[in-house]
Amino acid sequence: MVEMVRFFVVTVLGVFLDLAIAYGLHELGSVPLTLAAVIGFVCAASANYVAHQVWSFSGGAGSLSANRAVKYGAVAALTLVVRVGVVALLDAWLAGAFALLILICGAGVSFFVNFALSKFFVFAHASTREGA
Secondary structure: OOHHHHHHHHHHHHHHHHHHHHHHHHHHHHOOHHHHHHHHHHHHHHHHHHHHHHHHOOOOOOOOOOHHHHHHHHHHHHHHHHHHHOOOOOOOOOOOHHHHHHHHHHHHHHHHHHHHHHHHOOHHHHOOOOOO
């Protein structure tokens, strides 16, 4: 349970970063919503990997791992596909209205995909050591 709380804290901070970048690019820079979602996601995912590695799944005892970084990159790519799919679907369905709501929905769906894959694939060994 501690892992999920830590994961949630890091992810919430990452989502704020992600949404701020995506929404700012879309509203202020006229970047298409789907592309803005990709850029925001990539920036936040990079920061989140480091935080998850050193805190979420290791309790502060973690060190950065190239192997886990590659795994996290693969998970992030799959999570991004889910996120962009949700954003594109809702953007088309809502005819471009409610950009922030669409971004939040995409982030919400992708949270669960990211947590499950991170816990059981990327950081599985760290989770086992902690007894979680």
